[in-house]
Amino acid sequence: MWFKNIKAFQLTQPLSLDDDDLERMLNEHAFRPCGSQDMATMGFASPFSQAGKSGTMFHCVQQRYWITLKKQEKILPAAVVNAELEEMVAKIEMETGAAVGKKAKTDLKQEIQTRLLPQAFTKNSYTHGFISLPDNLVVVDASSDGKAEAFLAMVRKAIGSLPVVPFTRHSLQSELTHWVTDATPDNIDLLEEAELKSADDTGSVIRCKNQPLDSDEISLHLSAGKLVQKVAFEYAESLSAIMCEDGAVKRIKFTDRIKQETEDVPKDQVEARLDAEFALMSAEITTLLNFLRDTLKLNDNDL
Known part of the structure; x- marks a missing residue:
């Protein structure tokens, strides 16, 4: 487990974590796979799950709490949807002799996506981070602000509060x-x-x-x-x-x-x-x- 990119944040006040409470709170927001009509789902998983191992919802070493966020997304290529849309539009126009309007095309596209979604492949991704209580730091293995903020938001939702500011608040x-x-x-x-x-x-x-x-x-x-x-x-x-x-x-x-x-x-x-x-x-x-x-x-x- 070697982080490749760091987005770091400073806790603005000391944070206290109880292991039993943390396990319960993360479990309440545990990862679940996409349902038939879900485009994406997100939740916490064991830090060891990516290696095919089960375990607790966090791993702690010297008050550094390793937490893993798992995301699953449906892969529905736009080219596939658009190809089906073109066929349906051509068939309707041939049968009715009238052009299909913009709103009707949007409705048809939504219908195609709904029908194809249960058959779509899924892609899993993981965001790892840790909270270091002695250092008042939260560290996320992410190269983008969006990915780091999604991790922070989910942790904050689970534990109720995560008062942080960016590691640096001015340009270096x-x-x-x-x-x-x-x-x-x-x-x-x-x-x-x-x-x-x-x-x-x-x-x-x-x-x-x-x-x-x-x-x-x-x-x-x-x-x-x-x-x-x-x-x-x-x-x-x-x-x-x-x-x-x-x-x-x-x-x-x-x-x-x-x-x-x-x-x-x-x-x-x-x-x-x-x-x-x-x-x-x-x-x-x-x-x-x-x-x-x-x-x-x-x-x-x-x-």
Whole structure:
């Protein structure tokens, strides 16, 4: 269990979770498969369910609560619906000699979707996240705001309250630009990838890869007023990632040094391995986020 993208949120007040109550509340909003006329359903599942294992509705290690949201969607290709619609419209127009109006076409399309929906294939997707009580953090493995907000909304619905704000409430362009132009914080090493954007109305964007960030080319862009939107970095020889100006951390890759720490757990012991990976991964993620919170001065006084 290794998160690849992070959307992080800070709890605005301490949160208390009782294990028995949490299990009951998540079960009340447990995942159920799509019915014959459902386009999509969403609910909580065991964090181990994706590996084919059953278990409790959450998994906890050192007060870090791992919660999994499962979504099932019906796949009904528009091309299939439109092809049937064209056939029905052609048949009606041939039989009546009159054109089928816009409203009638909409009704026919709805009729086709209703008829085909029970036969549609389904697609399952999972969103993993964890609540770290000691750190007042909620961390979601998501690359988009929409996916993260859906996770937060469901958790909030289940437990009644989840008072959070985004990890950062202002753009980090200035801070990331300072990393490139002046000095990086301790334990941060910049890699050869970044995205720069003009601060003026032109909004021009420069993306570079395999390019030393202290090169003359990059310096010229920065001197011309461009600001760093994204930058690749390595943290404390434990992981590499892309730091974004909105506070998101993307394309996380844990180093071999970190992953090797779980190699002594046999692969056939799935639950034990997932437990070990989550314990290690969540500890590294919270360490990174606490470091960024302190370094970028995103402390509780700014909430």
